[in-house]
Each structure stands twice: as C-alpha cells, then as structure tokens.
Amino acid sequence: MKPAVGPGQLLILIPAFNEVGAIAGVIHEVQAVVPHAPILVVDDASTDGTDRRARSAGADVLRLPYHLGLGGGVQAGYKLAFEFGYEYVIRVDGDGQHDPKYIPALLDTLRETGCHMVIGSRFQDSNGGYTNAVRAMGIWFFRLVLRPILGKPVRDPTSGFVGVNRQALRVFTGSFPLEYPEIEALVVLQRKRFQFQEVPCRMRRRQTGRSTITAVKSLYYIFHVLLGVFINVLKFERRRRKDAPREED
Amino acid sequence: MERLLNVTTVLSILLVAMVLFSVRRSHIRVEYSVSWLAAAVILLVLSRSSFALNWISRQLGLADPPLALLLLVFCVFVIVIYRLSVVISDLKDAHIAMAQRLAILEFQLQNRPANFNEE
Numbered sequence: 001m002k003p004a005v006g007p008g009q010l011l012i013l014i015p016a017f018n019e020v021g022a023i024a025g026v027i028h029e030v031q032a033v034v035p036h037a038p039i040l041v042v043d044d045a046s047t048d049g050t051d052r053r054a055r056s057a058g059a060d061v062l063r064l065p066y067h068l069g070l071g072g073g074v075q076a077g078y079k080l081a082f083e084f085g086y087e088y089v090i091r092v093d094g095d096g097q098h099d100p101k102y103i104p105a106l107l108d109t110l111r112e113t114g115c116h117m118v119i120g121s122r123f124q125d126s127n128g129g130y131t132n133a134v135r136a137m138g139i140w141f142f143r144l145v146l147r148p149i150l151g152k153p154v155r156d157p158t159s160g161f162v163g164v165n166r167q168a169l170r171v172f173t174g175s176f177p178l179e180y181p182e183i184e185a186l187v188v189l190q191r192k193r194f195q196f197q198e199v200p201c202r203m204r205r206r207q208t209g210r211s212t213i214t215a216v217k218s219l220y221y222i223f224h225v226l227l228g229v230f231i232n233v234l235k236f237e238r239r240r241r242k243d244a245p246r247e248e249d
Numbered sequence: 250m251e252r253l254l255n256v257t258t259v260l261s262i263l264l265v266a267m268v269l270f271s272v273r274r275s276h277i278r279v280e281y282s283v284s285w286l287a288a289a290v291i292l293l294v295l296s297r298s299s300f301a302l303n304w305i306s307r308q309l310g311l312a313d314p315p316l317a318l319l320l321l322v323f324c325v326f327v328i329v330i331y332r333l334s335v336v337i338s339d340l341k342d343a344h345i346a347m348a349q350r351l352a353i354l355e356f357q358l359q360n361r362p363a364n365f366n367e368e
Contacts (some may be wrong), residue, residue, distance in 0.1 A: 001360060060360070064352045076349040080356065118343055178345065 001038045001060035002086040010037045010107055013077040014040045015070060016094030018045040020053050023094050027057040030100045030191075032090060036105075040080065041094065044073040050094070071178035078176065081135040082169045090163040098161040102201035107164040109197050116194035117167040117186070119154070119203040120161030134218055142183055145226065151231060155198055166174050168194060177228055180221055184228040191232060252314050253297045257322070261293035288325045295321060333345050 004011075010036045012030050016023050023041065030039055041054040045067040062080055075092060081089045087183060088110050092098045095126050102120055123139075135158070142157045160182055166170065168189055177184035191195060273275040277285075280326045295302050295318060306317035 060356075062352055062356050065348050068348060072345050072349065076352055079349055080353050083353070 001040055001084070003083075004087065008087045008111070009085070010034065010088045010090065010105070011081045011084075012037050012039045013042045013081065013089050013091045013093065014039060014054075014059070014073070015044065015073045015077065016050050016054065017039055017067070017070075017073070018048045019049060019094040020044045020046070020048040020050045023054050024052050024057040026094055026100070027054060027059045027090065031142075032101070033057060033100045033103050040077055041247050042073040042077040044068060044070070055056040059170065069178050071176055071181035074181060075172060075176040075178075078164075078169050078172045082166070082173050086169070087136060087166050087170060088163060091160060093160050096201050097205070099202060100202060102161070102199065105201070106161075107200050109199050110163050110165055113197055114195075115197045116165050117189055117196040118163045118188075119156060119159050119196060119198045121156035121159055121198035122201060122203045123155040138218065141222065142225070145229065146183070146186070149187060149229065150156045150196075154186065154196070157186060161201060161203075180225050180228075183225050184232060187229050187232045191235075252317050253318065254299075254302075257296035257297055257318060261289045261296060262288040265293070281333075286330045288329050291325055292322060328367065 001011075012034065014023070014026060014030070019026075026037055027041070028150065030037075039059040041059045041182045043051040043054065043061050043063045045064050049194045051061045051063050062076060064076060068076070073101070077091075078089060088107060090103055090106050092100060092103070098120065107122060109115065139156065139158050143154060146154050146157055161183075162182070171188065171192060171194070175188060177188075186196065254327070265286060266288065268277065268282050272279055272282045295305070299314070302314045304320060304322065306312070306314040309317055309320065311317045
C-alpha cells in the first residue's frame, strides 16, 4: 500500500480478529468489486494466522502488537489512512457479513452528497437481511434513543459497514470509541454537525466464527453504549457552550 | 470504641509501612504512593485524636464517633480508588495510542521501497 496519489482516493479497511476462515474470501470479493482500491486488513493480534492469509490473498496488513478491540483496530486503520492522504475509507468486516457489491453505492453517496459518513443499512428499504432477534431488539431500542440526539432517524445504527470522508477521518484519528464503536461514532460526528446518510444494503450471515456480542454480553453492550452516548452528548454540549461567544462580546 | 480506634491505628501504621516498603522496592512509584500515605496518615490522626473524631461526628450529625470513623475510612478509600481509576484510564489511552503508532511505524518500515537506504 502506498500513500494516496491525487485527490479522491479510496481505501478499503477490513478489521479482523481470528478470521482465517473468511478473510481471503472477503478480500477476493472486494478486489472483484473495486479492483483498483488498496485493501488494508487491520489484524487485531489474531492467533490463527489471519495476517498471513490476508497477505497471501493480496491485501496489505497492519498488524497490531496486541489485542486492542474493534475500536482500537479501526482507529489504527483510520490513522494510517489519514497519514497516507486517503480521501475516503470504507470499512468492511472481515467475517463476510458485509457484501462488497454495495461498496460502489457507499462511495457514490460519499462523493455525490458530500456527507461525512455513510452507513450501509439493512433496514433502509426494509430489505433486511440476516440479523438475530436480540440484535434486532437492540437496534430498535437505539433507534429510539438516537432519534432526538441525531435530529433525524437512523435505521441501522449498529451497522459496521460504513464509509467516511477525510473530514470524518480527521475527527476519528483523535477520538474514536474503543468498544462497540458504531453508535458512539455516529454521535461524535453529529455533535460536530457532520452529516450522515444511509444506503440500503443486505447483510449476510458471518461465514465463520462467532459474534463477539453474545446474549450475556448484550446487556453490558446496551449499558456501555448508552453511557458512551450520554457522555459524548455531555462532552460536546459543554465544549459548545464554552466555545460559544458570550453576549457581552 | 477504644478497640476499633486501636485496630485502626495498627492498620494505618501497617499501611504506611507497606507503602514505604513497596516504594523502596520500586513496586509502587512515588507519585502513586502519595494517595495511600495521605489516606493512612488521615486514619492514624483520627484514630489517635478523640477530639478530632468527636468534632467530625458532630459535624456529620452522627451520635456515634466510630460510625463517623467508618464513614471517613470509606470516603478516603473511595477517593484513592477513584484517583487510581483516572490514572489507569490515562495509561490505557496512552498504551493504545502507542500500540497503534508502533503498528503504523512497523507497517511503514515493511513497506518502504527496496532502495530506501541508497537514496
């Protein structure tokens, strides 16, 4: 992978942890859809040889020295993309749940609307796709919570199939949630008055492995994300009040 | 009451000794020993000064000075643990940033051009 040459360059970012069974397939699918875009796999210290499999499939690999979690890995990829001058980054999960055929739709939306973030949404056109009942309930709950905060509805706030432009990249290199980052990242951008769009897409079942969010972890997930959202709202409101010009000025 | 105060005195002295010993053996850095030493000294003073303890219990509206002592012990250790949580969070942030930087530098080294040293 080389630094971006010229404006408007796209990087595909694939965070992966122990995805040796799926990673090569995901890389080949991405290569088929966007053959000229460099692919960066962020290997979160996998122990099953995911990094070697990704390299042999033709991707560049940013290997973390120890396990940082999803947010830490994605942020590392964002930092490298920003330093290398990329204009757009689209994140595709390494487990095969995201269908790369929607990448051009995400990229076109970023380019044409000028929005800062685009979300591949499995509910935008009610086309759904695979999601389990517990997760569907969580998504419904967070839709309700986020509606007044974001000022507009978001159909699929937990989707990790997202694209960002360079302005959002700059924000995320400085501040990015470490655990369960999708919802908090949306709030971080919204508090900076950045815009997001949703693009309909279809999710698939993961090809191998298991989700990190088990039924037991679901409650912790809800509590953690709610707290993160609340803290972000408070943080940015405080900063906004501090930055606002005083009346006597 | 007297027994509780004596036990608190002994525990405070033990805490001071343990912290100083750990600092000497470099198990705790000096800057992180300050909270523990301050906590131990506060408890030591309160357990040996019935005037101070009675005054605090009156201020807190507690009829029983030992109850005030337990409440103070609780508060002191909550403050120490809170401070440590702040320190751990800062360390974790720094640790993550360092790991990311290390990974990026390693990536750049591995991907530098073959003739990099000749240029």
